[in-house]
Amino acid sequence: MAFCRQTVRLFLPGNRYTCIKRYISNQSKYLTVKKDEEFDDVVILKMVKEPDNSICTNLLEVLSETLQQLEDSKSYRAIVLTSGVTGIFSSGLDMLSLRQKPSNEIYKFWSLYQETWVRLYASSLITVAAINGSATASGCALATACDSRVMAEGDHVIGHDETRTGWLVPNWVKFGMVNLIGFKETERSFQKGTIFSPEDAQKIGLVDMVVPKDDLMTSVRIRLKESASLEDDLRISTKNMMRRETTENLNHRQQEDVTNMTIYSLLEHVQESIVDTNAQYLGWKPVPWPSG
């Protein structure tokens, strides 16, 4: 069963194809890159960094490069971003990437994160987040950069809890969130560090669908087929038309936004506060949606 009506890949020059094939078979320590079992032109990007898929330089690099290569290859139409770690989609940035590093390394880290986020947000591929565990802080941000979000039912959560662990949400992440749930909900949830159960996340529009865990990939594939019913040219032009102003704005602000995060990271009390705060939501129980 083919996801696109004709398998574009067959028409690629051999050397290019080989290169993709090699890439696809390359299993990184942090991210596995595999063709989907059902659709030839869908690639499953699975974060497999135990214990919590915290996002470090290496994970960002492999994610960013993979996105670039898949786009360049023209062999694939869609990616599914998901997790191979039980119960966790991603717990956010690996804070140890920022601990006791020289300022130029910290600047480089934030740049890489900003660029990867914008690349994912503006990707010409169909991008679906298959959220099979808690997606907190930058784990949530990766999901909001995708075209759509399907989340598994369960005791896991999604949201920006940065402030609860003493961290500032990067400005670029705000834009994706405001586009999804509006300004007021974004401001409130960032200030409170609110994390949402799958059901509450769907209520405010942060995720598009919530499905039983065992139906996750089936639902993702239904959504993929829906998106893929459009010609690629048209789908890409429409996505670009919708996201252009946000992307332009983020590119324009990049240096300022990255500098702000670097300065914040270097504050003494922020440096001191950096501990391994990940994996805290294992076993989290949903709380009712706050009334106020």
Place this chain on the structure above:
Amino acid sequence: MAFCRQTVRLFLPGNRYTCIKRYISNQSKYLTVKKDEEFDDVVILKMVKEPDNSICTNLLEVLSETLQQLEDSKSYRAIVLTSGVTGIFSSGLDMLSLRQKPSNEIYKFWSLYQETWVRLYASSLITVAAINGSATASGCALATACDSRVMAEGDHVIGHDETRTGWLVPNWVKFGMVNLIGFKETERSFQKGTIFSPEDAQKIGLVDMVVPKDDLMTSVRIRLKESASLEDDLRISTKNMMRRETTENLNHRQQEDVTNMTIYSLLEHVQESIVDTNAQYLGWKPVPWPSG
């Protein structure tokens, strides 16, 4: 019964009035321009281009000029945009305007459309869309440019289905839609080419009221009276204050946006795809609002 408390028209210099009068009596092949039966200072613009009010250069020209003249005349306070074609408000652009034309003509067409849309959006007149049939693609865009939208109950639909027929939604149209239904709903509906039943359109805020077909003009007049209870100076200043940034932004982007549409139109496969796809929603049955 007079719509405004004093009939401004009486104080106009004779020659100006004559000119308007001549204009008002001028029945174009595509757009009839008539005073409302009840209110002296309301003009009914009725699209009468069989079979589906597809929007061609001529229709855009007469609409744009009429808007300009009505604004300049100061004799009229409001327009109602509606259709004289049964079951169809407007099916969108007349694609044949773009078929096998030289690039400068295509550029001119998109410019004219962009200018007409912005003129309607920023009009100093009270503008109400009386949607008495399906309003799809640019037919929907004309409605969203108005101050408010009253839609008749029935089997017709409203929405941007451009992608279903292989077309790209112009960037300027996006702004009107985002202001009405927000970014996420706009992105999703543009990607899917979603068309809405009147009831679903009201649910997401795309139309303001849904009324039985026979009550359409009565409801429109109630809305007109409401809007007209404000002094014109104040109403115009308030409208201008609300829409200023969008209008400025669209004027600023005009060349880029028109160029993008021209380039898209000239793509070989796009040219080949141009067929008369209009009038496809006659007899359309409403489907339930998608849950995901």
Place this chain on the structure above:
Amino acid sequence: MAFCRQTVRLFLPGNRYTCIKRYISNQSKYLTVKKDEEFDDVVILKMVKEPDNSICTNLLEVLSETLQQLEDSKSYRAIVLTSGVTGIFSSGLDMLSLRQKPSNEIYKFWSLYQETWVRLYASSLITVAAINGSATASGCALATACDSRVMAEGDHVIGHDETRTGWLVPNWVKFGMVNLIGFKETERSFQKGTIFSPEDAQKIGLVDMVVPKDDLMTSVRIRLKESASLEDDLRISTKNMMRRETTENLNHRQQEDVTNMTIYSLLEHVQESIVDTNAQYLGWKPVPWPSG
């Protein structure tokens, strides 16, 4: 019981502290500035200008200066903006400030209002509006500039009714409103001059909580504790990150926006229309939320 975990004030140099103390004890004719009974680092700003807290130059000056001094002092973390006048939070601008004044004074008045509004919107303090009476026109605008809004149940209202009294809503006020309730609701409510009952205001997101009158300050304090659970640095950075673009945009547009309001104020018929229209909502009865 202390609102912050350590009393920052104790570590301030003596002379600075003295200065604040003097300031705090200074009771203006229009605005009383007092420490909260429960929390040492919360200041209650109570508008006490009988009969309706209409906003004049003096009230704006004392509010703006107080905000600046409280921010500079670093002794206080939060302000609560409320009213000492029964049944009225604030009825909006004191129109007599604009009656028969030279244009430079009118320009100065709008500048002062714009600057005060932006200062409140961008304040590094936690800002809560405790709305214990009707908050109309610029009275509503002061509330929307705060971080959150708690409103007392009762027969009072909130909203922008400027157009009902022949006035234009200033452009800067729009941004706060759009961020809270979205573009379409803002446009519609400004055009109609809609005022909302507390319950309806909560429904559209204009206020965050509605509570029995006697519980108002208790609820405000719960909200304050919630906000204050974040470190100040982090809370301020997050607020700044969220509100930066709006503030930048307003600073950029300041001259244009203030000039527009000045020109409008000087129109002959606007000058003639200025009467003391305040206090009109005492005894107002809530009306059902319009369906259309």
